[in-house]
Amino acid sequence: GESTNWWKTGIIYQIYPRSFQDSNHDGVGDLRGIIHRLPYLIELGVDAIWLSPIFTSPMVDFGYDIADYTDVDPLFGNLADLDSLIEAAHRHQLKLILDLVPNHTSDQHPWFIESKTSRINPKRDWFIWRDPAPDGGPPNNWLSEFGGSAWEFDPNTNQYYYHTFLSAQPDLNWRNPTVRNAMHDVIRFWLRRGVDGFRVDAVWYLIKDDQFRDNPINPDFHRGTLPRDALIPLYTADLPEVHDAISGMRKVLDEFPDRVILGEIYLPIERLVAYYGRNLEGVHFPYNFALLTAKWEARSLAQLIDKYEAALPLGGWPNWVLGNHDRPRLATRIGADQARVAAMLLMTLRGTPTLYYGDEIGMRQVDILSEQVRDPFEKNVPGIGIGRDGCRTPMQWDATRSAGFSDADSWLPVADDFRTDNVDCFRKNKGSLYWLYRRLIDFRRKHIALTEGSYTPLKARGDLLLFGRELREERILIALNLGPEPIAVSFADELLCGQVLLSSFADRDGEEVRAGIDLRGNEGLLMTVN
Numbered sequence: 385g386e387s388t389n390w391w392k393t394g395i396i397y398q399i400y401p402r403s404f405q406d407s408n409h410d411g412v413g414d415l416r417g418i419i420h421r422l423p424y425l426i427e428l429g430v431d432a433i434w435l436s437p438i439f440t441s442p443m444v445d446f447g448y449d450i451a452d453y454t455d456v457d458p459l460f461g462n463l464a465d466l467d468s469l470i471e472a473a474h475r476h477q478l479k480l481i482l483d484l485v486p487n488h489t490s491d492q493h494p495w496f497i498e499s500k501t502s503r504i505n506p507k508r509d510w511f512i513w514r515d516p517a518p519d520g521g522p523p524n525n526w527l528s529e530f531g532g533s534a535w536e537f538d539p540n541t542n543q544y545y546y547h548t549f550l551s552a553q554p555d556l557n558w559r560n561p562t563v564r565n566a567m568h569d570v571i572r573f574w575l576r577r578g579v580d581g582f583r584v585d586a587v588w589y590l591i592k593d594d595q596f597r598d599n600p601i602n603p604d605f606h607r608g609t610l611p612r613d614a615l616i617p618l619y620t621a622d623l624p625e626v627h628d629a630i631s632g633m634r635k636v637l638d639e640f641p642d643r644v645i646l647g648e649i650y651l652p653i654e655r656l657v658a659y660y661g662r663n664l665e666g667v668h669f670p671y672n673f674a675l676l677t678a679k680w681e682a683r684s685l686a687q688l689i690d691k692y693e694a695a696l697p698l699g700g701w702p703n704w705v706l707g708n709h710d711r712p713r714l715a716t717r718i719g720a721d722q723a724r725v726a727a728m729l730l731m732t733l734r735g736t737p738t739l740y741y742g743d744e745i746g747m748r749q750v751d752i753l754s755e756q757v758r759d760p761f762e763k764n765v766p767g768i769g770i771g772r773d774g775c776r777t778p779m780q781w782d783a784t785r786s787a788g789f790s791d792a793d794s795w796l797p798v799a800d801d802f803r804t805d806n807v808d809c810f811r812k813n814k815g816s817l818y819w820l821y822r823r824l825i826d827f828r829r830k831h832i833a834l835t836e837g838s839y840t841p842l843k844a845r846g847d848l849l850l851f852g853r854e855l856r857e858e859r860i861l862i863a864l865n866l867g868p869e870p871i872a873v874s875f876a877d878e879l880l881c882g883q884v885l886l887s888s889f890a891d892r893d894g895e896e897v898r899a900g901i902d903l904r905g906n907e908g909l910l911m912t913v914n
């Protein structure tokens with residue numbers, strides 16, 4: 385039924401394909417590599433894999449600049465490899481989600497190459513072209529997310545084209561119905577091939593002001609100075625017409641049974657939830673990135689969770705994220721001790737968790753020497769400390785060369801802790817973060833209160849965050865200690881007793897809980913109570 389959709393009860397695992405597993409000795413991950421590592425994902429217990437883009441691309445933004453939406457880049461393999469991956473994944477009840485990048489193409493995409501040829505080319509209006517300002521400069525003050533003006537001059541036709549990101553990523557014109565249809569065909573192409581859905585890139589940017597009005601000047605626009613919420617440009621993001629464009633894609637998706645469409649949207653919660661659509665005709669859920677920037681403190685977290693729960697539209701399904709390929713690694717943000725507590729939080733909150741590859745082994749943000757920087761964003765806007773290479777380093781499988789990721793030198797350096805911090809070592813150690821994830825994932829599967837149950841905030845005081853998940857007669861309590869000092873938790877007023885299902889230190893299974901319990905520093909506890 386509706387309430388047991390796989391994308392609601394399941395766990396999504398994000399793979400950055402360049403960095404997961406290399407199979408052809410070029411130091412870059414690929415599809416065959418992912419197939420080879422499927423047993424790992426099955427053992428971990430996740431339900432779906434989302435692949436960052438694997439399509440034909442000059443790789444200026446590592447695949448987020450697409451030159452052919454319906455083919456696989458040779459770096460990653462070919463269509464037959466993708467078919468094999470779909471088939472192998474499905475054989476093990478794993479779903480496969482692809483990354484759809486509808487906002488922009490590569491400047492090497494045939495659509496753009498054609499569009500560039502002349503002002504009267506039939507594809508001219510597939511992109512956003514404007515005359516120069518009277519002084520010959522850009523048409524208006526719109527800025528690129530990746531630094532500088534968002535307009536690039538084309539001397540051949542004497543007009544500028546618009547790019548939200550790099551100039552190598554021209555924006556498609558989503559006001560043009562032909563563009564929409566072309567993207568709908570892309571969606572159908574992959575769904576027919578058996579893909580289970582899409583994570584849709586940068587979807588809040590799809591529509592721009594049709595009068596091309598200047599954005600209000602924001603001196604803090606450049607990244608790193610403010611949380612992103614304060615930086616939403618008025619005329620180039622989150623415009624009302626974007627919802628119609630999204631529901632158009634959703635309709636196509638709904639031509640196929642059991643598929644999912646998830647939106648990448650960085651907006652404050654009040655604006656984010658509009659992306660479910662007024663009648664849930666938008667994305668199945670807009671990614672909730674609140675925990676990526678949240679203050680790691682009990683009261684702030686509790687407030688954030690409450691705010692999100694309260695903002696959800698009726699029937700709108702929640703979700704949570706602790707890391708992705710654009711943001712600094714969790715273990716570095718909050719520290720290795722709290723990464724265990726965070727694992728427990730992610731796997732016990734109400735809503736679909738998305739787990740970023742390597743976070744299950746506590747991979748850290750890697751310092752990249754300036755001469756080794758690969759991220760075009762970091763190259764364009766250097767020195768603001770938010771480069772993305774450090775969270776995209778090779779998966780740490782074992783203690784051999786390139787961490788078992790490749791038998792060649794890897795495209796980004798492997799973290800220098802890889803000899804001790806890797807899957808191979810952690811698998812042998814039942815007290816590891818890896819095993820904590822495995823057990824949490826297993827509990828999530830066994831206790832439907834954790835997937836379909838209600839969420840009840842109970843306490844957020846000092847370093848203690850306490851909440852409940854409940855479904856029919858099953859009642860689970862989650863107590864998290866966000867600090868290094870022990871905490872005595874008392875349930876006296878609630879007359880609770882029960883037993884420990886799991887400590888984040890994995891050494892208290894089955895312990896009795898009577899009217900209260902002691903938490904050690906940095907400990908999380910999962911308990912059943914009656």
Ligand code: TEU
Nearest residue numbers: 445448529549585586650709710711761
């Ligand atoms: O990111 C969109 C986005 O919001 C960027 O501003 C992102 O936050 C950026 O990486 C700064 O940290 C998506 C992808 O996730 C990103 O990897 C791509 O570079 C971008 O779209 C362009 O396709």
